[in-house]
Amino acid sequence: MAAGATTMGAAPGDRGEAAPAPLDRVIPAPASVEPGGSPYRITERTRIRVGDSRAAREAGDYLADVLRPSTGYRLPVTGDGGGGTGKDGGGGDIRLRLVKSPHGGAGGAEGYRLDSGRSGLTITAARPAGLFHGVQTLRQLLPAAVEKDSVQPGPWLVAGGTIEDAPRYGWRGAMLDVSRHFFTVGQVERYIDQLALYKINKLHLHLSDDQGWRIAVDSWPRLTTYGGSTEVGGGPGGFYTKADYRRIVRYAASRHLEVVPEIDMPGHTNAALASYAELNCDGVAPPLYTGTAVGFSSLCVGKEITYDFVDDVVRELAALTPGRYLHIGGDEAHSTPHDDFVTFMKRVQPIVARYGKTVIGWHQLTGADPAKGALAQYWGLDGTGPAEKERVAEAARNGTGLILSPADRAYLDMKYDANTPLGLSWAGHVDVRRSYDWDPDAHLPGVPASAVRGVEAPLWTETLENSGHLEYMAFPRLPGIAELGWSPAATHDWDGYRSRLAAQAPRWDALGMDYYRSPQVPWPAGGGGGGPDVFCAGWGGGGGGATCRVWTSINFCYSHLNI
Numbered sequence: 033m034a035a036g037a038t039t040m041g042a043a044p045g046d047r048g049e050a051a052p053a054p055l056d057r058v059i060p061a062p063a064s065v066e067p068g069g070s071p072y073r074i075t076e077r078t079r080i081r082v083g084d085s086r087a088a089r090e091a092g093d094y095l096a097d098v099l100r101p102s103t104g105y106r107l108p109v110t111g112d113g114g115g116g117t118g119k120d121g122g123g124g125d126i127r128l129r130l131v132k133s134p135h136g137g138a139g140g141a142e143g144y145r146l147d148s149g150r151s152g153l154t155i156t157a158a159r160p161a162g163l164f165h166g167v168q169t170l171r172q173l174l175p176a177a178v179e180k181d182s183v184q185p186g187p188w189l190v191a192g193g194t195i196e197d198a199p200r201y202g203w204r205g206a207m208l209d210v211s212r213h214f215f216t217v218g219q220v221e222r223y224i225d226q227l228a229l230y231k232i233n234k235l236h237l238h239l240s241d242d243q244g245w246r247i248a249v250d251s252w253p254r255l256t257t258y259g260g261s262t263e264v265g266g267g268p269g270g271f272y273t274k275a276d277y278r279r280i281v282r283y284a285a286s287r288h289l290e291v292v293p294e295i296d297m298p299g300h301t302n303a304a305l306a307s308y309a310e311l312n313c314d315g316v317a318p319p320l321y322t323g324t325a326v327g328f329s330s331l332c333v334g335k336e337i338t339y340d341f342v343d344d345v346v347r348e349l350a351a352l353t354p355g356r357y358l359h360i361g362g363d364e365a366h367s368t369p370h371d372d373f374v375t376f377m378k379r380v381q382p383i384v385a386r387y388g389k390t391v392i393g394w395h396q397l398t399g400a401d402p403a404k405g406a407l408a409q410y411w412g413l414d415g416t417g418p419a420e421k422e423r424v425a426e427a428a429r430n431g432t433g434l435i436l437s438p439a440d441r442a443y444l445d446m447k448y449d450a451n452t453p454l455g456l457s458w459a460g461h462v463d464v465r466r467s468y469d470w471d472p473d474a475h476l477p478g479v480p481a482s483a484v485r486g487v488e489a490p491l492w493t494e495t496l497e498n499s500g501h502l503e504y505m506a507f508p509r510l511p512g513i514a515e516l517g518w519s520p521a522a523t524h525d526w527d528g529y530r531s532r533l534a535a536q537a538p539r540w541d542a543l544g545m546d547y548y549r550s551p552q553v554p555w556p557a558g559g560g561g562g563g564p565d566v567f568c569a570g571w572g573g574g575g576g577g578a579t580c581r582v583w584t585s586i587n588f589c590y591s592h593l594n595i
Contacts, residue, residue, distance in 0.1 A: 052189035058172040059511045060518035062197040069192030070150040079125045080109045087160035088128045095167050104183035127154040143198030148190045161288040165231050176538035203486025204517030205234035211241035213263050213493040214270035221283050228287035230514035235284050236292040242302035242321045246271045251344040259303035264494055266322045277352050296361030298368050298376050302329040324494045327366030333376045343383050350387035358384050363394035374400045398427035409435040425478035433485040436472045444491040444506045454495050464550045468512030469526050489513040500546045507547035
């Protein structure tokens with residue numbers, strides 16, 4: 033039975049307890065759900081059995097770390113993988129199993145199968161990422177209180193039945209802009225954990241822009257010591273040392289996310305130009321920039337030192353990045369003449385290839401000549417001109433893969449409505465339904481579905497300064513983009529989705545997250561979130577420069593926002 037259209041019941045536990053959540057209650061919607069049988073119960077005797085696989089043990093340790101604080105159980109992770117499917121002979125334990133062909137159903141690098149019944153629960157996958165994604169599904173099937181860091185009463189029931197699941201697209205990304213405002217390693221790790229819950233598998237880090245350079249480059253040290261010393265509004269900025277960046281990469285990998293670094297060029301480069309005068313055509317360094325305008329900066333395309341600079345930056349960043357991709361930006365290069373832009377991209381794309389990485393650029397790359405195998409990230413609007421859309425479509429027909437991030441659908445920094453105290457509105461207002469209710473395969477006319485590699489939800493940070501800000505803008509929209517990337521098109525249904533989305537609220541509350549309580553979603557009574565609790569003193573209605581303070585139910589104070 034396919035998930036998405038109907039919510040199925042599940043047999044309650046044997047002790048008069050409420051029924052556990054139906055197997056199709058999770059986000060993203062699973063590919064296939066077959067309910068049946070008695071629920072599984074985690075008890076003080078439960079063990080997590082992982083066999084002799086290191087990857088299964090890592091997934092088991094992760095699961096135990098989630099479950100132990102709230103259940104109060106020991107939940108030993110043991111190498112005895114044993115037999116049993118979870119429904120018949122699992123011995124009451126949780127089993128995590130890596131096999132070459134899991135039941136012939138959940139194939140690929142990220143697919144999994146979950147079997148739940150009275151005698152045990154088993155998650156089976158062919159690859160470690162699939163096992164990890166199955167663990168995320170198990171988390172959502174348990175009561176939201178499982179996310180708390182203190183002992184809760186339970187019971188810890190999982191509905192009986194089988195889920196077979198695999199993603200629609202291989203690219204399910206989230207971009208975090210750390211250039212307009214800097215975010216610490218700990219804040220990035222917090223966001224990674226939130227992304228992992230919804231099976232996001234790419235973390236695109238926007239590491240450089242006009243307002244700040246955020247990654248250490250040994251051969252050009254002033255990029256960070258000077259270019260990274262500020263941010264929008266004139267704050268202290270910051271940057272990642274190479275050790276910091278490696279820590280982010282490792283942490284993301286432990287959650288099965290691949291880090292995709294971006295150095296935006298030839299535009300969006302004022303921080304670099306201010307750091308090194310020789311990168312400017314006139315040899316004069318501009319001042320540091322703390323505003324939010326775009327399109328005024330450009331590397332000097334005609335100078336050979338520009339390509340020495342790019343080579344050094346790409347070489348050092350590629351050496352730090354185990355993933356396949358490196359993003360070279362290319363958007364809003366309004367100060368770069370078109371012929372120069374084409375020349376620049378012809379010089380820079382082979383540099384990326386030289387250091388073993390595949391090029392990604394914003395969709396303006398299609399106005400040059402995308403390298404073989406390159407990906408273009410489309411951020412246009414519904415109202416983007418037909419000529420620009422056709423250029424992207426032509427590149428897709430000629431072999432350029434597309435990542436879809438339409439700004440008026442997927443940009444998480446767009447205001448929900450006119451009263452949203454954070455974010456921007458140049459792409460219009462993007463409410464929760466608008467961010468969910470579109471089909472990536474059919475979004476761009478003339479683009480073959482085979483060219484669509486997946487979706488990505490960018491979060492730009494001109495107005496965002498802390499984790500509370502990120503959460504308020506990302507949730508509840510991010511889970512919808514994640515579902516577009518993971519779930520089969522047949523499961524796509526707004527009415528069913530918004531019901532499942534509402535059920536996420538107690539989980540976010542338990543995790544201490546902020547979120548916007550959209551009126552489009554039937555949220556449970558009570559709970560946190562920023563929607564009804566937002567109070568903005570001196571609200572100027574956009575563009576007035578008023579200082580806005582927003583308090584939410586979990587006491588994040590959003591201050592010093594020039595809206």
